[in-house]
Amino acid sequence: MSSIPLLPETAPFSPEQRAWLNGFFAGLFSRTNSSAAPAVAAATLQPLTILFGSQTGTSESLAKRAAKEAGKRGFAPTVVDMAQTDIAKLAGEKNALVITSTYGDGEPPDNAKSLWEALAKDDAPSLASLNFSVCALGDTNYAQFCRCGIDFDQRLEKCGAKRIADRADCDLEYDEKFTKWLDASLNALGSASAAPSPAATSSAPAAATDSDAHGESLYSKKNPYASLLLSSRNLNAPGSAKSVHHIEFDLAGSGLAYEAGDALGVIPHNCPELVADVLTALGFDGEEAIASADGSTTSLRQALTTTYDLGKPSPDLLAAVAKKTTAPVTAGASVAATSPAPHHVIDVLHAYPDAKFTAAEFVALLKKIQPRLYSISSSPKAHPGQVHLTVGAVRYDLHGRPRKGVCSTFLADRAKPGDTRIGVFVHSNKAFRPPANPDAPMIMVGPGTGIAPFRAFLEERMASGAKGKNWLFFGDQKASTDFLYQDELTALQKSGVLTRLDTAFSRDQQEKIYVQNRMLEAAAELFAWLEAGGHFYVCGDASRMAKDVDAALHKVVELAGKKTPEQAAAYIQNLKTTKRYARDVY
Structure with missing residues (x-):
């Protein structure tokens, strides 16, 4: 039997590109050498379309991660921007993974709107030949959590498509849930789909690699760079009702690179006054020892300042309070969980003072503090070694209590230029760039x-x-x-x-x-x-x-x-x- 040509491991391709090309060559080889047919059947790859709906680039990045993993598992993945496809093309697909965020009041991202509108029509074509699964990204701080992904999931099924793995509804901490969903989806597709004919591998390979695959920065959301705050100045004149600050960070020597249109992730600290109020409500002095993720210990005060979210209470906290308090909690919990007003952890503690916790119990019921993304307001060509932000400080009163935006007031009020180092990372947004054509208006x-x-x-x-x-x-x-x-x-x-x-x-x-x-x-x-x-x-x-x-x-x-x-x-x-x-x- 003649051998089928394979790309060497040293070829300059990512694993999924190498896998796709090997399948492609196997398909070509089969048309010129029929004796290779048994080997071709084992070598050819299953086509897989990975659709993303993304407003700021997160879903696109996850789609590329999914493609990398799919390529390792015997699929020929094609990453597709939803804006670049239509319902007719979707009807012709066999396997699809859908990864989409939600923005605004439960709306699809801009690049997903056209496909969603076509899919939602009464005369949408049958998708009976499609195997699919959906990963929905969202933020539980918003009432319409993961609405776009939920809508896609339900509508695809209604149009006849076969759901091969349950939808994953991911909050801001999405890594673990996304990984489990992807594993379940690829395993299910592997058993649900027959191998394609050699001709099915004749289309061009998609660029399925993440932009971070080559020369990836050491710093990320999980490992932010401790950047020195260089400057923070108020852009508003006296008498303004607003407080907008121009913020400058030092990136010199960090290896972090960005482009105009990208966002900067900033890891905030909670307000010390708010932390003190939470400790008082709990009856703690703040020196209680708390286990950190790395196995070390830290004080409860430090953990509440740098690690845990004191904003909207988690469902776990509300459920625990309901078990511990003697007061009727149903109405209060419902308000805290679903009201559009931004109720905070401190409101729950004040409403149910008889609900008592140990320090370890309490932090286990909190969500982790999340980075805030801010549109970058500088060009790296104009300010090498720096990155600038334009941040409006959020301050308001609610239920007789002054409230503060966690990150905006951290940057505007508490972080000290020339002294404070703040965790940052670059969040790429390739969908928001100046025109590639320098002559375009x-x-x-x-x-x-x-x-x-x-x-x-x-x-x-x-x-x-x-x-x-x-x-x-x-x-x-x-x-x-x-x-x-x-x-x-x-x-x-x-x-x-x-x-x-x-x-x-x-x-x-x-x-x-x-x-x-x-x-x-x-x-x-x-x-x-x-x-x-x-x-x-x-x-x-x-x-x-x-x-x-x-x-x-x-x-x-x-x-x-x-x-x-x-x-x-x-x-x-x-x-x-x-x-x-x-x-x-x-």
């Missing part, structure tokens, strides 16, 4: 702290000498106190880098004016920029601003482009499909 809508990535975009274009025109829509409350980076933007205008700047300060006149109003006022020119190949970007609040801006963009295309609402929707969908409409919303 760029339109940016970023009110408030939404200006952050666009400061980075403008710095990037200036440093790289890009010739494309740049247009920024910026808004806030008052020009006199809230015109963030005014001096920098003025200088960019004078230099010609910032071609046009439209501002909307909502409280400088009786009638409130917002960035979407300015877009409509400039509809003809805005549409002309789009027609000239312009890229359209939005950053900021997802629940209101981003929706209003999207509606305004549809109206701009209708009015200036003389299109029907349906034609305008198709025009904007094409912008999304061709990656000329991108949003970084939260």
Whole structure:
């Protein structure tokens, strides 16, 4: 029997690419040498499509991780951005893993909307030939936890697809659950799917490797870099109702690299006053010994400051309180668990003071403190060895108690420039980048702290000498106190880098004016920029601003482009499909 050619282990390919190519060569070999058929049957790989819906890049990264593992297990994985496929292609698939996040009020990520809308239609085609499983990513701090993944899971089944492994609903700590889901899914697909014919392996191999596969940084969410805080200054003038800080971190010598459009993960510490209140409510002095993850011990005060989340109480904590208290807990637990108001652990302790715990019992009922992701507001070309953020400090009152944003006030109030080191890591967001074509026009809508990535975009274009025109829509409350980076933007205008700047300060006149109003006022020119190949970007609040801006963009295309609402929707969908409409919303 003739041998089937195999790539050597030293070939410059990832394991899953090498596995795919070996199967591909086996398929080709079988068509020219029939005597190899028995070996080919064992060597050919099962096709597997891994679809991702991602707003900030997490689902995309997990999809690539899934592809790596699938490649090792005898699959030919293809990682597919949901925006790059359609319902007809899905109907022709045999095996699919779906990994999707949820954002806003239970909405699909931008790149998943088109596929979801097609799938949700009454006339969606049968998917009876499809084997699938869904991994849903979410955050239990939001009422619509994992809603998008749940919707995909239920709708795929309703369209006739066969669920081969139970859906995984992952919270912010997703690694363990994702790994178990992937293992169960690949095992089930391995037994549910027959090996493809050699011809089935004739399509081109997908780029299934993670961007971190080559030269991966030593630092990550699990192992953040202890970066020195260089600067923290308030960007608002006296009299402002807001407190937005420009934050600078030192990355020199860390090996951490980022691009304009990426986010920075920051590991916060809880407010000492809040920790003290929790200890008082529990009847502890804070010196109680607590076991750390590495086997060492630390004080309860230190653990509550640096390790555990004192925000929304976990279901485990609520259940434990219900068992320990003599007071009726059903209504209180329901409010703490489901109310849109951000109730905290301290509220539960104050409501049920007779529920007593040992220190070890208590921390076992808490979630781990999670990093906060902030859009990076600097270009590495303009600030080598540094990374900058634009952070709005969150402060409010609830139920007679002052509340603070955990990370925002940590950075603004408690971290000391030149003295404090803070855990950070880079979170790549390849879906949010300045135009690859340096001559393409760029339109940016970023009110408030939404200006952050666009400061980075403008710095990037200036440093790289890009010739494309740049247009920024910026808004806030008052020009006199809230015109963030005014001096920098003025200088960019004078230099010609910032071609046009439209501002909307909502409280400088009786009638409130917002960035979407300015877009409509400039509809003809805005549409002309789009027609000239312009890229359209939005950053900021997802629940209101981003929706209003999207509606305004549809109206701009209708009015200036003389299109029907349906034609305008198709025009904007094409912008999304061709990656000329991108949003970084939260």
